[in-house]
Amino acid sequence: MSKHILFNALQLLVVMGFSPLAMGVLNRLKEIVQSKQGPSIFQPYRDLYKLFSKDEVVAEESSWIFRVTPYIVFVAPLFVTLLIPVLTSYPLFWAFMADMVGAGFVLALGGFFASLAAVDSANPYGPMGASRTRMVGFLAEPIFLIVFFTVSFVADSTIPFIVQQQWVTPQSNFFKPSHILLLVAFVMLILAEKGRLPIDNPAGHFELAMIEESKELEYSGQGAALMKWGGWMKFFVLMIIFLNVLLAPWGLASTMNWGAVLWAIPLLLIKILLFIVLLVFIESSLAKLRLFRISEFMSAAFVIAVVAMLTSIFKQ
Amino acid sequence: MQAFQNMTPLLANLNALAGSLFIIATFGIVATRQVRACLKFFILQSALLAASAFLLGSNPLSMHLIAVGIINLVAKVWFLPWLLRRQVEEEVYTRREITQVFSIPASLIIALLLTVAAYFFSLPWVKTAADAGALSINVPVGLAGLLLGGFTLSTRREAVPQLLGILAMENGAFFAGIAIAPDLPMIAELALAFDILLLTFVVGVLTRAVHERIGSTAVGKLTNLREEVQQ
Numbered sequence: 409m410s411k412h413i414l415f416n417a418l419q420l421l422v423v424m425g426f427s428p429l430a431m432g433v434l435n436r437l438k439e440i441v442q443s444k445q446g447p448s449i450f451q452p453y454r455d456l457y458k459l460f461s462k463d464e465v466v467a468e469e470s471s472w473i474f475r476v477t478p479y480i481v482f483v484a485p486l487f488v489t490l491l492i493p494v495l496t497s498y499p500l501f502w503a504f505m506a507d508m509v510g511a512g513f514v515l516a517l518g519g520f521f522a523s524l525a526a527v528d529s530a531n532p533y534g535p536m537g538a539s540r541t542r543m544v545g546f547l548a549e550p551i552f553l554i555v556f557f558t559v560s561f562v563a564d565s566t567i568p569f570i571v572q573q574q575w576v577t578p579q580s581n582f583f584k585p586s587h588i589l590l591l592v593a594f595v596m597l598i599l600a601e602k603g604r605l606p607i608d609n610p611a612g613h614f615e616l617a618m619i620e621e622s623k624e625l626e627y628s629g630q631g632a633a634l635m636k637w638g639g640w641m642k643f644f645v646l647m648i649i650f651l652n653v654l655l656a657p658w659g660l661a662s663t664m665n666w667g668a669v670l671w672a673i674p675l676l677l678i679k680i681l682l683f684i685v686l687l688v689f690i691e692s693s694l695a696k697l698r699l700f701r702i703s704e705f706m707s708a709a710f711v712i713a714v715v716a717m718l719t720s721i722f723k724q
Numbered sequence: 725m726q727a728f729q730n731m732t733p734l735l736a737n738l739n740a741l742a743g744s745l746f747i748i749a750t751f752g753i754v755a756t757r758q759v760r761a762c763l764k765f766f767i768l769q770s771a772l773l774a775a776s777a778f779l780l781g782s783n784p785l786s787m788h789l790i791a792v793g794i795i796n797l798v799a800k801v802w803f804l805p806w807l808l809r810r811q812v813e814e815e816v817y818t819r820r821e822i823t824q825v826f827s828i829p830a831s832l833i834i835a836l837l838l839t840v841a842a843y844f845f846s847l848p849w850v851k852t853a854a855d856a857g858a859l860s861i862n863v864p865v866g867l868a869g870l871l872l873g874g875f876t877l878s879t880r881r882e883a884v885p886q887l888l889g890i891l892a893m894e895n896g897a898f899f900a901g902i903a904i905a906p907d908l909p910m911i912a913e914l915a916l917a918f919d920i921l922l923l924t925f926v927v928g929v930l931t932r933a934v935h936e937r938i939g940s941t942a943v944g945k946l947t948n949l950r951e952e953v954q955q
Contacts, residue, residue: 580737581733583734583741584737584740585741585744585745586744588741589744589748704829707828708755710836711748711832715744715747718843719740719743722847722860
């Protein structure tokens with residue numbers, strides 16, 4: 409039992425420690441694809457260090473929401489980390505505390521508070537970005553639900569540790585249409601939820617066009633560091649959900665030894681690197697959509713998710 | 725009918741995957757904005773139809789189904805785009821946005837309802853059939869292709885996407901057909917393949933004529949009769 413708690417703590421450390429690295433690698437690769445040199449892959453760590461050692465300025469008009477939000481945004485992905493298989497394929501101490509719907513709810517809570525804080529600061533760009541994020545968010549909501557429905561139709565459960573085994577027992581289940589289409593829909597969801605390219609340009613610094621970034625504009629110092637780190641961790645956690653829960657449980661520790669669990673860390677990083685390469689490919693080949701075409705992108709994802717559900721309901 | 729009884733689970737899953745991607749490709753034909761993307765989705769759809777024929781024909785080996793797949797690949801994936809390109813290049817290969825009656829999300833939702841209906845109506849019938857393995861995958865998908873093709877035909881306002889709608893209907897019928905009647909005489913498939921090419925040719929010529937006469941191919945505008953003005 410105590411070992412389970414230690415493994416859980418190790419999962420938290422992995423997510424906290426490697427999420428800035430994943431972001432650094434993603435940014436660097438994107439720049440390389442554009443024939444630029446790009447910043448070092450350790451730049452996010454330097455940013456965090458710089459921001460943590462700076463003073464924080466808080467607007468006089470803002471309320472407690474503005475002050476509390478960075479902590480909520482920071483803690484929400486860590487909470488989800490306790491529920492999902494990051495390193496081990498067997499359930500750990502807190503695994504049955506909540507299922508995938510609960511995890512989605514906790515992640516959404518962080519996003520909700522970030523939007524509230526953006527409105528709270530009365531910065532003219534914050535509320536605009538917040539309302540756009542909500543627009544993308546409510547279009548993404550039905551897709552999340554359909555994905556969870558599909559998962560529960562296929563696996564009869566929404567506990568991540570049980571779901572992940574379904575896709576490979578027997579091995580031919582990997583090619584089930586509901587599985588493959590689910591993966592496609594979930595990649596589209598990650599793009600929408602984290603404001604990646606066809607939805608929003610993460611490299612753009614033009615306030616009027618921002619969707620995701622504008623919510624952090626008003627933060628400085630420690631608050632900005634926590635917001636940024638929380639956002640990176642959310643991205644990292646979504647990638648882990650995709651790779652370990654929805655794709656396949658390959659490369660996870662199945663025994664209780666420390667060696668096996670530690671060996672799972674480099675395997676996880678390799679998988680995430682592969683996913684980042686895919687993401688760079690997607691982001692480099694698409695242009696940003698105009699605001700009112702986002703609904704078309706999201707309805708395509710919705711249609712794919714519903715077809716995944718249809719093929720899993722109407723099976724013999 | 726007994727032919728598909730001993731399909732391995734892997735083959736059955738791959739066939740089902742081809743089927744669901746077939747539906748997604750048909751959604752693409754219904755709702756993309758450009759004629760060229762529409763044509764690409766049609767090519768993808770035909771390739772998936774061929775893939776399903778290959779999968780169904782591989783175990784036990786059925787030369788007949790494999791021949792169906794090859795005819796499909798040659799006629800629809802290679803020859804038809806070539807024909808369209810020769811005839812109406814400026815319609816297909818210029819990057820131009822086409823109009824349709826509904827907005828893209830609305831037409832996708834209607835298409836989704838049609839797909840649900842296709843599953844809903846075909847499965848009770850499929851369940852009574854003797855061998856349900858391949859039928860339960862191919863028949864609903866084929867029926868969905870048929871309905872979505874018809875829907876494309878009624879919402880698109882341009883000649884070439886309407887042609888692709890007819891061809892998508894035909895692909896849907898074929899998709900169901902290779903599971904219902906795998907032993908259809910070869911001559912029927914050959915005739916169909918030529919029929920499609922002829923159809924494409926005729927529509928291509930017609931499109932050119934319409935373009936020459938009214939300066940565009942938005943056939944949706946041609947709603948009332950008009951007397952020829954004598955010069």
